[in-house]
Structure formats: structure tokens, C-alpha cells
Amino acid sequence: MRPTGEVILDLRNISLAFGGVKALTDISxxxxxxxxxxxxxPNGAGKSSMLNVINGVYRPQQGEIVFRGEHRxxxxxxxxxKSGIARTFQNIAxxxxxxxxxxxxxxxxxxxxxxxxxxxxxxxxxxxxxLEHRRIVEEVIDFLEIQYIRKTPVGRLPYGLQKRVELxxxxxxxxSILLLDEPMAGMNTEEKQDMCRFxxxxxxxxxxxxxxxxxxxxxxxxxxxxxxxxxxxxxIGDGAPAxxxxxxxxxxxxxxxxx
Amino acid sequence: MDAQFFFEVLxxxxxxxxxxxxxxxxxxxxxxASGVFNFAQxxxxxFAALTTVGIHDMGVSxxxxxxxxxxxxxxxxxxxxxxxxxxxxxxxxxxxxMATIGLAFFVEGLAQAIWGAAVHPLELxxxxxxxxxxxxxxxxxxxxxxxxxxxIAAALVTALAIFFSKTRIGRALRAVADDHQAALSVGIxxxxxxxxxxxxxxxxxxxxxxxxxxxxxxxxxLTFLALKALPVLILGGFTSIPGAIVGGLIIGASxxxxxxxxxxxxxxxxxxxxxxLLALLFLLVRPEGLFGERIIRRI
Numbered sequence: 001m002r003p004t005g006e007v008i009l010d011l012r013n014i015s016l017a018f019g020g021v022k023a024l025t026d027i028s029x030x031x032x033x034x035x036x037x038x039x040x041x042p043n044g045a046g047k048s049s050m051l052n053v054i055n056g057v058y059r060p061q062q063g064e065i066v067f068r069g070e071h072r073x074x075x076x077x078x079x080x081x082k083s084g085i086a087r088t089f090q091n092i093a094x095x096x097x098x099x100x101x102x103x104x105x106x107x108x109x110x111x112x113x114x115x116x117x118x119x120x121x122x123x124x125x126x127x128x129x130x131l132e133h134r135r136i137v138e139e140v141i142d143f144l145e146i147q148y149i150r151k152t153p154v155g156r157l158p159y160g161l162q163k164r165v166e167l168x169x170x171x172x173x174x175x176s177i178l179l180l181d182e183p184m185a186g187m188n189t190e191e192k193q194d195m196c197r198f199x200x201x202x203x204x205x206x207x208x209x210x211x212x213x214x215x216x217x218x219x220x221x222x223x224x225x226x227x228x229x230x231x232x233x234x235x236i237g238d239g240a241p242a243x244x245x246x247x248x249x250x251x252x253x254x255x256x257x258x259x
Numbered sequence: 260m261d262a263q264f265f266f267e268v269l270x271x272x273x274x275x276x277x278x279x280x281x282x283x284x285x286x287x288x289x290x291x292a293s294g295v296f297n298f299a300q301x302x303x304x305x306f307a308a309l310t311t312v313g314i315h316d317m318g319v320s321x322x323x324x325x326x327x328x329x330x331x332x333x334x335x336x337x338x339x340x341x342x343x344x345x346x347x348x349x350x351x352x353x354x355x356x357m358a359t360i361g362l363a364f365f366v367e368g369l370a371q372a373i374w375g376a377a378v379h380p381l382e383l384x385x386x387x388x389x390x391x392x393x394x395x396x397x398x399x400x401x402x403x404x405x406x407x408x409x410x411i412a413a414a415l416v417t418a419l420a421i422f423f424s425k426t427r428i429g430r431a432l433r434a435v436a437d438d439h440q441a442a443l444s445v446g447i448x449x450x451x452x453x454x455x456x457x458x459x460x461x462x463x464x465x466x467x468x469x470x471x472x473x474x475x476x477x478x479x480x481l482t483f484l485a486l487k488a489l490p491v492l493i494l495g496g497f498t499s500i501p502g503a504i505v506g507g508l509i510i511g512a513s514x515x516x517x518x519x520x521x522x523x524x525x526x527x528x529x530x531x532x533x534x535x536l537l538a539l540l541f542l543l544v545r546p547e548g549l550f551g552e553r554i555i556r557r558i
Contacts, residue, residue: 055444081446093441097498105427106434110446112427126426173445181353 002146004225005033007066008209009054011179014063016049016233023049024060025233031177036203036210037230038220040244041230042253047213048090050230051179054211055087056080072220082110088166090213100165103154104140107172108133140168144198160191164198171202178202180212184219192216196223221245229253268519269512274405277412277509278474281467282462282484283491283503284416285460290497291423292432292456294352295344298359301485303461307332308468308477312381313374321383329465333354335366336461347519348449349439367482378478383469408470413504415466419459420500432456436498490538496548505549510534 009031016024024046029230031037039047046148056075065072067083069246075085086107095103112129127168149157154165163183163223170178183199184192200223202208214220220227221241229237229244237244244250285300310331314324343358376394385407389400423429435442435452441451487510495506518530541548 057440077443078446078448081444087444089441090445093438093444095437095441097428097437098433102430102433106442106445106447108429109427109431109434130425130427169445 002058004035004178007031008033008068009211010066011050011054012064012066012067014050014053014060016046016053016058016060020142023231024053024230026062027230027233027235028063029228029235029238031211032225033209033210034203034207035221035225036199036212038224038227039211039213039230040215040217040220041087044232045230046233047230049183049233051087051181051211051213053102054080054177055085055171055179081173084173084176085179086170086173086177087179088163088170088181088183090185092159092162092166094154094162094166094169099151099153100146100157100168101137101141101150103165104137104168104172105133107140107169110173143171143201144168145194163187163191163195167195167198171206171208174206175208177209177211180210180214182213182215184214184216192219199223220234265516267401270399270401271405271488272327272515273498273508274402274511275515276508277409277504278405278467278470278507279348279484279487279491279510280416280504280507281412281463283401283488283507284494285417285463285467286488286492286498286511287497287500287503288419288456288463291500292436293344293355293453294436295355295359296352297362297460298356298485299339299363299366299462300372300488301482302363303332303335303464304468304471304484305477305479306335306366306370306468307372307461307465308381308472308481309374309379311465311469312379312472312477315381316379325465325469329462332461332465333458336457336459337454340457341449343455345450345454349544362515363482367479367491371479371535376479378476379472381469381472381477383473385473387474404474408474411466411470413464416500416504419463423500428452428455476490478483487534490534492548493538494541494548496550499548499550502548502550510537 011030012028014024014027015022027050039050041047049058053060054075056077057073058081065075067075073247095106112133141150144167146161146164146168149161154162157165167180167183180199184195187195196219199210199212203210212224224241226239227237227241227244228235229250235245236253237250239247282300282304285303289295289297289300307328311324311328314327315321316413319327339362343362344355347355347358380531385404387402388403390403393399393401423432426465431442431447431452432455434447435443435449439449467484468481471484474482489508490508491503492507493506495502495504514530517533518527522529
């Protein structure tokens with residue numbers, strides 16, 4: 001097991017409802033620095049809603065989010081990005097008309113500081129800044145082994161590669177927490193293995209904390225340090241993969257049904 | 260038919276085509292960044308030209324009137340974003356389109372309420388006369404004004420094309436156009452980006468208004484220019500800045516050539532409808548335009 005650090009993100013008693021539909025009910029869990037934290041559960045359990053709360057897309061009606069010691073009622077998407085939370089989406093949200101390179105460059109958006117006038121003139125500082133960030137993006141591209149598709153518009157890529165580009169865009173932001181919503185959905189075994197390797201490498205090399213939602217139990221049990229289990233918007237389990245595997249509640253609600 | 264005459268018509272057409280591109284550019288900017296077809300772009304051109312002339316008529320020199328109008332246009336652009344489009348975020352495209360139709364009438368009305376509906380001449384100090392040296396050596400008449408106008412338009416288009424493809428804000432603009440949610444998640448501030456786009460569109464409208472106003476006089480019919488931009492957009496693609504230029508050139512050249520060579524056989528007036536026919540044929544063959552983003556569908 002990896003050495004994990006302090007609690008970096010603490011979710012306390014989060015409840016979220018859409019009208020009368022309760023998506024999340026009184027959920028608490030924490031994420032430690034440098035760990036890989038998985039969220040699992042059957043369809044409709046509230047996993048994606050949970051990520052959307054962390055990243056500020058949804059505002060919970062109740063509860064508190066403590067991120068790096070700062071207490072908040074809810075996050076806001078822009079602020080979340082600014083404070084180092086990057087994410088990928090379940091149904092890939094890439095800029096389809098743009099090339100792989102440009103998509104990943106957008107991940108650098110918050111790190112670039114030249115003003116509108118400098119950029120309009122594309123002179124001196126703006127050009128230097130562009131080149132400097134381009135270098136970092138090329139490193140991300142090398143890391144994900146997608147050099148050969150750098151100039152391809154992402155809309156033309158197969159699904160598995162799009163997922164990888166989306167990961168690249170999130171990585172380019174050098175996030176402290178990376179939220180991955182089903183990073184391996186719809187992939188074949190080989191693609192899944194690649195993705196697992198990238199996730200572990202990111203965690204290892206950059207020390208990035210990772211929160212991921214995944215349906216493939218083999219993957220989850222292999223790569224995660226701790227697992228949260230949701231069912232119908234409630235937390236029914238939280239612990240190391242080995243404990244989760246043996247928990248009767250979890251087996252009943254989830255694994256038991258599936259197998 | 261001699262080659263010299265052909266070239267004269269062709270060049271004249273290409274130069275006026277650049278002027279069409281200038282109007283089309285305003286549409287492309289806003290469409291690229293927000294997916295909104297801004298029906299009010301023609302009204303903004305009219306508004307800009309009328310404001311410049313209005314300020315100039317008050318005794319202010321043109322050198323001051325133009326920067327003042329620029330400030331007004333940027334303010335107008337920002338106001339439109341804030342009061343019309345921001346409240347309509349996440350509405351279907353057709354709703355936004357309807358809003359810009361309403362906006363078009365509002366902007367036209369506002370311009371005339373402030374400055375009156377009279378026709379004004381606009382004198383930029385560039386004379387619309389053939390360049391003598393070219394005339395002497397080749398016998399082809401090229402208007403000095405057209406050449407200067409084309410130069411300004413080309414410079415503006417080049418600058419915007421680089422801005423869009425090479426800078427952070429340019430990339431953010433394209434990103435926002437593509438997927439709002441994803442753009443937010445990488446920390447692109449939507450409203451700031453839209454503000455910038457509308458301000459830039461206001462600026463482009465000013466340049467188009469000045470050039471067209473100087474050529475045709477500043478009057479209400481400037482708003483109809485907007486309609487001439489449509490075939491340009493269909494040819495060039497709604498999302499491409501180089502496309503707006505190439506589309507403009509094709510439309511400009513082909514309508515003039517059609518007028519001269521087909522016109523006499525069908526009783527003239529070809530210039531008015533030929534671009535639309537061309538656009539229609541083009542839609543059948545290549546609906547995304549020459550340079551537009553290919554429509555990719557997975558089945």
C-alpha cells in the first residue's frame with residue numbers, strides 16, 4: 001500500500017436532492033493526499049452526483065466540504081479548477097472540433113497569465129508563454145503515448161483514445177486532485193490495462209491524489225487504496241478493498257446482485 | 260472579350276469581396292465562441308457607422324470620432340452579452356437566434372433614435388479613384404479606395420486568425436464554443452470569454468461600418484449588407500475565419516463576373532441573386548462550407 005498523507009478533502013454529511021429525488025443522503029468520507037480513492041456502487045447510486053458536488057457542478061442542500069483546511073458550503077466549478085481540482089467526464093466532454101494538442105493546451109488555461117492586449121499582438125511575452133506551456137503539454141502527450149495523434153481533431157478518434165486525451169487535458173492543469181468518472185468505461189482489456197498503468201503512474205510520479213468512479217471490480221480492487229460504496233444515495237461501505245470485498249452489506253447491495 | 264477587361268472585373272470583384280468578408284467575420288467570431296448566429300451583426304455595422312458620423316458631425320475630428328465609437332461599440336458588445344445573452348445561457352440555439360433578431364431591431368432603432376434617420380456621407384480621406392500608375396502600365400482600373408479597404412480587411416483577418424489559433428484566449432474561445440461544461444471544468448471563465456467576443460465583434464462591426472459607410476454612404480441599407488454575408492458564410496463555413504475571407508473573395512468575384520458575362524443575356528440584375536444561387540448549390544455539395552468544422556457523426 002502506498003504511503004498516504006493528511007486528509008486533503010473532507011466531505012461531511014452531504015445531502016443533495018433534485019426536487020423530490022434524493023440523489024445523495026448524508027454522505028461523509030474523506031480523501032487523503034496521494035491516495036487512490038474509488039467510489040463504487042450500482043447504477044444510479046449517486047456516484048457521478050458525488051463527483052459533481054466535489055467539482056462544483058451541483059450544490060448540495062446540506063453538508064460541508066473541507067478542502068485543504070478551508071470550509072465551504074459548496075464548490076464552484078471555476079474556483080474548483082483554480083484550486084487544483086481537475087476532472088474527466090463519464091460521457092467524454094472534449095472539445096471535439098479541436099486537435100488533441102489544442103484540447104490539452106486548454107488544460108493550461110489557468111496557468112497562463114498574459115493579458116488580452118499582449119495576446120492580441122502575439123508579441124514577446126505572449127509568444128514565450130505559449131512556447132513554454134507547449135513544452136509541458138508535449139510532456140503530457142509523451143507520457144500518455146499519444147504523439148502520433150497530436151494534430152488529429154478529437155472527434156475523429158476512437159472512444160478509448162478520447163478518454164486518454166481527456167485524461168491528458170486534466171493532467172495538463174497539474175491538479176492536486178484528479179476526479180475520474182468511469183475512466184475505463186467502454187474499453188477493451190488492453191485499453192483498460194493501459195489506462196490502469198497511466199493512473200498508477202500519475203499517482204506515483206506526480207503524487208496526484210485520485211478519486212475515481214469505476215464499474216470494473218477487478219480494476220477497483222487492484223489499484224485503489226480505499227473504496228467508498230454508495231447505494232441509492234447512501235453510503236453502505238468505506239474501507240480498504242479487502243474489507244469491502246468481505247462486507248456483507250456490500251455483497252448484498254452490489255456484488256451479490258451482480259454475480 | 261479581351262483579357263484586360265476580364266481581369267479588371269475580376270479584381271474589382273475580389274476587392275469588393277474582401278469587404279463582404281469583413282461583415283462575415285463578425286458573424287464567425289460570435290458563432291465560433293457561443294454557437295449563436297448573431298442576426299444583429301448587420302445592425303451593429305449600421306450602428307457603428309452612424310455613431311462615427313454622428314460624433315464627427317458634432318465637430319469632432321475623425322481621428323477622435325473613430326476611437327470614441329470604438330469605445331461605444333465595445334461597451335455595446337459587453338452590454339449585449341450581459342443583458343441579453345447571459346440570462347439566456349443554456350437555452351436552445353433557436354431561442355438565442357430569436358433573441359438576436361429582436362436585438363437587431365433594437366440596435367437599428369437605437370441608432371436612429373440617437374442620430375436620426377438621414378443619409379450621411381462619410382469621408383475617410385481615401386479617394387475612390389483608379390490608381391494612375393497601374394492604369395498607365397496595364398490599362399486596368401483599380402480603385403484606390405478598394406485597395407486600401409482590402410488591405411485593412413486582410414490585416415484584420417490575419418490578426419484574428421492568429422489570435423484564434425495561437426493564443427490562450429483564442430483557444431478558450433473555441434473551447435467554450437465546443438462544450439460549456441468541459442470549458443468550466445478546466446477553469447475557463449465563460450462570461451469573460453463571451454464578453455471579449457462581443458467586444459471584438461463590436462470592433463469588427465466598426466471597421467466594416469467605416470469602410471462600407473465611406474463607400475455607399477451611411478444609411479439604413481447598411482443593415483442589408485448582413486444578408487450578403489450569408490452566402491459568404493455558407494461558402495466559407497460558419498466557424499472559419501480564413502473561410503470568411505475565401506468565401507468573400509469567391510462571392511465578390513463571381514457576382515461581378517456573372518453580372519458582366521451572364522447579365523446581358525438575362526436582362527441584368529444578376530449581381531443581386533447570383534451569390535444566393537451559388538450558396539444554395541454549395542449547400543447541396545458541402546454543407547459545412549469550405550473550411551468549416553466537418554460535421555462528424557458516429558452511427
